[in-house]
Amino acid sequence: MNPNQSALCSNKDGNEDAISWISVCPMGLWRVQQKQINSSLNAGEKHPRLGSVCHVRVQLKTETSDVPRDVPGQECGQSFAAHAEVLQVPLGAWTTVTMGEGQCDVTEKCLESMKSGDKCEILLVPLEACSQISADSDRSFCATVELKTFTPGKESWELSSGEKMNFVKSHKERGSVRFRSGDVWGAGDSYSRALKLIITLYGHVKEAKTLEEESQSMQSPSESLVLSAKEYKTMKAELHSNLSLCQLKLKQPEHARNNASKATELYPMGMKAWYRLGQACLMVSELEEAKRAFKKVLELQPDSSAAMKALKEVAIKEKETNRELAHRLSKMFT
Template sequence: MDPNTPADIQDVCSGNQGRDVTSFVSVCPSGLWGVQQTLMRKTRQDQHTYSVNNASSLSVAGSSDDFPKMGSLCKVRVSLKEDPEGLSSESDVPAEPSQEEPIPYPRSNSSALQVPLGDWTTLRLGEGQCDVTEACIERMRAQETCEILLSPVGDVPGASSIQPPAEDQERSTVSVELHSFTPGKDTWEMSTGEKLDWVRFHKERGGARFRSGEDLWGAADSYSRALKLLITLYALGRKKVDAEDCECPQTPPDVDPPLLLSASEYMTLKAELHSNLSLCQLKLGQPEKARANAAKATKLEPGGPKAWYRLGQACQQVNELGEARQAFRRLLELQPESPAALKALKELASREKETNTQLAQRLSKMFS
């Protein structure tokens, strides 16, 4: 779930009868969707029985591996509740997930679910292939099932300011089954290199989704995921140590290599992510958020022309014309004779002149 959306998870109820109900907002190519998840919890005894009989795929309940973590390969099945072929059967037992890469599945604007329906498939938790499904299975244990009610975000309280998906996309009830999963890691368990790999993965995926022209929400989600991980590397990115300067001739296997990110590299990478996220938000009609992210990018990397241009565009859209003019003038300092900056400043001057004329007319009527 993308931090640039109203995605706060709320526990609606949690009883002692093995049923937990949670609601949240999730992102898909067509926009934001409200999700109400009803999780059918297995008892500890049931989970222990399954774990003992399937010791190779999951550790015993109560350990730190009860739930999937980032990088876990999860064998899941997502089915429409009305689909009889999607119902569980004793004979329909999938193969255990292996370390093989998940089979790519094309994302589509026609559905909130970006996985094949009714079939067992493998997802890597943390990749963001299907935000709805990932948000569900990260709270599930092996052999558990949940039922989710999907509705356009316009039906979700507090999210009415965001443009809802297409009108023909109605509410639907879906079941999600988690058969088994491989071990993963929480972010605090990851090495610096592992976190950077995830950051770069999401940055590249965000670029690919944006270039497709049909998955702006997915692109914004990818950039947001990258930023959330990059923030945890701030302290490690303040100082770069060259390998030859390290006093230890050999780095122990459980210690991070010392030359992964310098302060300037960290700032540049973070600025690029904020700037790219700002561009997505401009195209999604979220100028206030675009303005905030573009401003962060200009502070992190004052010499980045793209961020200044996007800041100017966002300020124009929220009618902060003075701030927009400053942004475009800064762009001109960085790129003299920039056609985009010159055109934007000309449009600003014309807009300000029109605003002043209208104001003068209103004042004259008041005092006439």
């Protein structure tokens, strides 16, 4: 899985004013097409950046007009609620969105190209293979996004290591909240955002590894490192492991295997990561690797009933595989 797919691309219809991308929402992945319908005259004004607090309003659209937030209508109330869940902001009312927090992937991506006073229209279509939308539901829908004002922000390279670390912790916490609420897609997106940022802190940690023994006593609180080398590895391992769990839930075992493997490399004592690696390998029929991972779990926790049960599943699958192989070989020589 690539929960944070959001690269902008040219509209296939050839409309230069429209851009499209893939966004992560609670019910799966959605293709979003954005078109400016009202542009600000402030030519020199910058766009919202990381940390910008934006005053925005998002409204659903019908064929004739915007749908007021508090009057969805009895016959379309269920559809209204579903669309509100996708957009993840209060509909029809002015609200605030902080850029970089990952509250709503759709709205944040729209705001990246807007200025104060701008208004755009978006078309959202669920990706069939990655959506929990039922076949008989209202699939695509339109909405408008208005940006009234926003506070100054920063580009990612302008953030201090402390600011980046705050974003990492925020995304990690948001991921846990989303996972517990059943929003597995959103949780995966949050963990992915955290990983993208924590990778940029590696230079600070690498420097810390060589300097912390020499200068730890000389550092003031404001100059102290945001993470030690050990803390960095542990947190990055947790993020990879958590993302692996999301990918297992979303039936994406190859991605889950890769992230769980990275987690075990960073923190070999992580029992959960080893178990998730075993599950992923079992799902892709890498039985020897699955067996090794589950045995590692038992080394770390000898009374793990889950690992014991998983090893029995591996043994059963090995027998089935050997039986099928023997059957195919017998056909070759008969």
